[in-house]
Amino acid sequence: MKKFISDFEVLYNLRLNNQYFLLKLFNEEPLPPILPAQFVQVKIEDSPETFLRRPISIHDVNYEKNTISLLIRIAGKGTAKLSEIKAGEKLNLVYPLGNSFNLPLEDSILLVGGGCGVAPMLYTAKYFMQFGFNPTLLLGYRDKNSILRKERFEKYGNVFYTTDDGSYGEKGTVLEHSIFNSELFPYKNIYACGPTVMLKNLTYKAKLLNVTLEVSLENLMACGIGACLCCVQNTTEGHKCVCVDGPVLKANEIIW
Amino acid sequence: MVNLEINFNGLKLKNPILTASGTFGYGYEFEDFVNLNNLGGFIVKGTTRHHREGNPYPRMAETPSGMLNAVGLQNKGVEYFCKNIYPKIKDYKTNVIVNVSGSIINDYVETAEMINELDNIPAIELNISCPNVKEGGMAFGTSCSSAAQVVKEVRKVYKKHLIVKLSPNVTDIVSIAKSVEAEGADSLSLVNTFLGMAIDIKTRKPKLSTITGGLSGPAIKPIAVRMVWQVSKAVQIPVCGLGGIMNYEDVIEFMLAGASCVQIGTANFINPDITMKIIHDLKVFCNQNNIKDINEIIGAMNC
Numbered sequence: 001m002k003k004f005i006s007d008f009e010v011l012y013n014l015r016l017n018n019q020y021f022l023l024k025l026f027n028e029e030p031l032p033p034i035l036p037a038q039f040v041q042v043k044i045e046d047s048p049e050t051f052l053r054r055p056i057s058i059h060d061v062n063y064e065k066n067t068i069s070l071l072i073r074i075a076g077k078g079t080a081k082l083s084e085i086k087a088g089e090k091l092n093l094v095y096p097l098g099n100s101f102n103l104p105l106e107d108s109i110l111l112v113g114g115g116c117g118v119a120p121m122l123y124t125a126k127y128f129m130q131f132g133f134n135p136t137l138l139l140g141y142r143d144k145n146s147i148l149r150k151e152r153f154e155k156y157g158n159v160f161y162t163t164d165d166g167s168y169g170e171k172g173t174v175l176e177h178s179i180f181n182s183e184l185f186p187y188k189n190i191y192a193c194g195p196t197v198m199l200k201n202l203t204y205k206a207k208l209l210n211v212t213l214e215v216s217l218e219n220l221m222a223c224g225i226g227a228c229l230c231c232v233q234n235t236t237e238g239h240k241c242v243c244v245d246g247p248v249l250k251a252n253e254i255i256w
Numbered sequence: 257m258v259n260l261e262i263n264f265n266g267l268k269l270k271n272p273i274l275t276a277s278g279t280f281g282y283g284y285e286f287e288d289f290v291n292l293n294n295l296g297g298f299i300v301k302g303t304t305r306h307h308r309e310g311n312p313y314p315r316m317a318e319t320p321s322g323m324l325n326a327v328g329l330q331n332k333g334v335e336y337f338c339k340n341i342y343p344k345i346k347d348y349k350t351n352v353i354v355n356v357s358g359s360i361i362n363d364y365v366e367t368a369e370m371i372n373e374l375d376n377i378p379a380i381e382l383n384i385s386c387p388n389v390k391e392g393g394m395a396f397g398t399s400c401s402s403a404a405q406v407v408k409e410v411r412k413v414y415k416k417h418l419i420v421k422l423s424p425n426v427t428d429i430v431s432i433a434k435s436v437e438a439e440g441a442d443s444l445s446l447v448n449t450f451l452g453m454a455i456d457i458k459t460r461k462p463k464l465s466t467i468t469g470g471l472s473g474p475a476i477k478p479i480a481v482r483m484v485w486q487v488s489k490a491v492q493i494p495v496c497g498l499g500g501i502m503n504y505e506d507v508i509e510f511m512l513a514g515a516s517c518v519q520i521g522t523a524n525f526i527n528p529d530i531t532m533k534i535i536h537d538l539k540v541f542c543n544q545n546n547i548k549d550i551n552e553i554i555g556a557m558n559c
Contacts, residue, residue, distance in 0.1 A: 002288050004288070005528060005529055043526065048320065048474070049320045051318075051321060051322075051473065052323060052525060052526060053525070053526060094528060219313060219314075220314055220316050221316070222325075222522075222525040223528070224525075225281075225286070225528060226281060227279060227280055227281035227286070228278070228279065228316070228325070228327070228525055229310065229327045229330050230315045230316035230327060231313075232310070232313050232315065233313065234312065234313065238309055239313075239330060
């Protein structure tokens with residue numbers, strides 16, 4: 001897939017809560033085809049301390065309006081600086097990067113997102129819906145107030161929630177949701193994004209349930225295009241670059 | 257029309273802009289952003305005698321105006337390179353240069369010997385300065401006698417242009433440069449990364465799996481410029497300068513210090529099309545400053 005480098009115009013920067021913000025970005029050129037779990041490398045201007053680009057997963061795409069949405073957690077100095085960007089300003093992106101979640105063979109899909117791992121799941125659900133699938137989502141948050149873009153997510157599938165404190169949905173992490181306890185676990189394909197510990201434990205769970213699991217990883221990276229070899233994940237086939245061989249890997253090939 | 261061509265001790269460069277090993281993959285990773293044929297040359301990923309899996313993750317840490325890496329020369333070995341990668345890159349109309357790395361002298365020699373057979377590789381860059389391999393690597397480049405020894409042995413089998421890449425992690429880079437020159441190096445490139453480290457203060461763990469790694473980026477530029485200046489004054493062979501170059505101003509600075517050409521490294525990670533912009537900006541600068549031939553500025557610092 002051809003990659004591009006281009007300035008996008010910030011249409012809006014919406015603060016969702018104290019940790020998350022949503023950027024809607026417009027490009028005059030038509031967007032190339034974008035696949036679920038692909039990401040962009042965002043350049044943060046005037047921030048010499050954080051001069052590498054930041055890899056951010058694509059949250060939503062609108063081909064008619066030439067817009068990409070990014071749902072971003074303020075994780076450090078780079079994303080904090082990025083959170084200050086204003087409507088009308090330009091943001092330089094390298095896009096679209098990485099592979100994607102694979103379409104399943106049958107309509108039996110569970111999308112699992114934990115924390116900022118929910119970000120790519122909106123476009124993933126939308127994309128799968130376009131192919132006639134009816135995904136179920138399981139999204140894990142810290143508490144009720146941390147829930148992000150609830151109505152948007154619920155447009156694209158049946159959504160289950162967990163919160164760490166039990167203030168919404170079931171109490172606990174996504175791994176503790178009762179969906180996994182049911183004797184007849186109804187899904188054949190799980191797609192997940194979230195903290196490493198969540199993905200690791202989900203891998204064991206998927207093995208026990210005998211279902212396929214694809215995970216989207218977020219290893220630290222520099223270039224995003226397979227040149228620097230910094231973002232490697234150890235797998236049964238040796239080191240794989242999360243930026244070009246991923247971000248999606250089959251869970252059963254990962255050596256955690 | 258400004259002349260950007262450089263005769264780098266027999267190696268003809270269209271312009272003084274090359275890319276640094278380890279920051280540009282095998283070139284084709286950048287094809288969507290760069291017309292590779294417009295480069296002075298590109299130096300492919302460090303290639304070793306045998307397959308190397310590299311160091312464990314994490315291999316990278318961002319630091320103020322720089323980054324640490326500890327990739328550890330991950331590559332599939334020289335035989336794989338000759339068979340599978342060379343055919344894909346041999347027809348670019350530019351200098352495709354292979355960075356040859358190793359941990360024992362015999363590995364350097366055998367690798368260089370195999371690359372010598374490849375018609376469309378006009379030069380190798382001998383990497384005696386990688387800080388990220390436990391054995392060998394930088395160890396060769398940090399003493400005059402071992403640096404001289406590896407160059408001497410490689411020189412016996414390698415018949416084309418031999419660039420030797422120097423480590424900055426030494427007390428006196430000039431004496432290393434001279435001993436490498438004496439053994440028949442055709443040119444020098446400097447500097448490789450500086451040994452550095454970073455610690456996560458919350459977990460108290462090192463940010464790299466190997467604890468230490470190589471620092472690159474603008475943070476190292478003034479030290480690299482100083483070393484290029486010292487070395488280029490002291491040797492007869494030409495010098496290729498690198499270390500934190502982000503734009504055409506940095507290129508001019510390195511050339512004024514004595515570099516005949518330069519390599520763009522970490523900047524490729526931030527702007528994958530940066531080399532094209534730098535070449536364009538260099539032309540504009542020369543035109544605006546009435547420089548007819550870029551060779552005029554090599555070592556032309558006023559002092």
